Amino acid sequence: GENVEQHPSTLSVQEGDSAVIKCTYSDSASNYFPWYKQELGKGPQLIIDIRSNVGEKKDQRIAVTLNKTAKHFSLHITETQPEDSAVYFCAASNAAGNKLTFGGGTRVLVKP
């Protein structure tokens, strides 16, 4: 089955700096890669996603890049703000699109 590795497990950045989280996946047939943000005591919320036919996608301060050949994808948050502090999860969908496998999560702390 699919295996998703996520790094780093914790990330501390100064407000205004950029944050980068990286994930690798094992199944070359995976074709959908979402990123979720989870605040304390809540369920994850989708913040951005990318499909395998696209190399990069941007939405305001967040962007995701995908390298299919290397089987890795990354989340970039620019101009970080205290409200960006949360746990972020990457995930990869199987080829049928009916199951997501999640990475282990990255706890991001933005220091004011």
Next chain:
Amino acid sequence: DGGITQSPKYLFRKEGQNVTLSCEQNLNHDAMYWYRQDPGQGLRLIYYSQIVNDFQKGDIAEGYSVSREKKESFPLTVTSAQKNPTAFYLCASRRVIDYGYTFGSGTRLTVV
């Protein structure tokens, strides 16, 4: 407003007792999922269902059971056979034609 409702938010049970977690959605989504989240770990798939009266085991189904008698509802029973049931349980749903999941706010189960 459409969404997924998980209840209760906190649940305490004695060891050896079965307990059922509720998940209801009014999004008219076809597929529903149960994930388990442990501290410092990613989300692990317990069971999923793509249509009424059908469901499949995920990666960690042992000690759990589900039913899908209605499109809107996907309850999870944590049985006494689950060796370490204390965890945060998340329910999710999606339309079959979409890839993105919508998560509930979770149920924190503590077994004492």
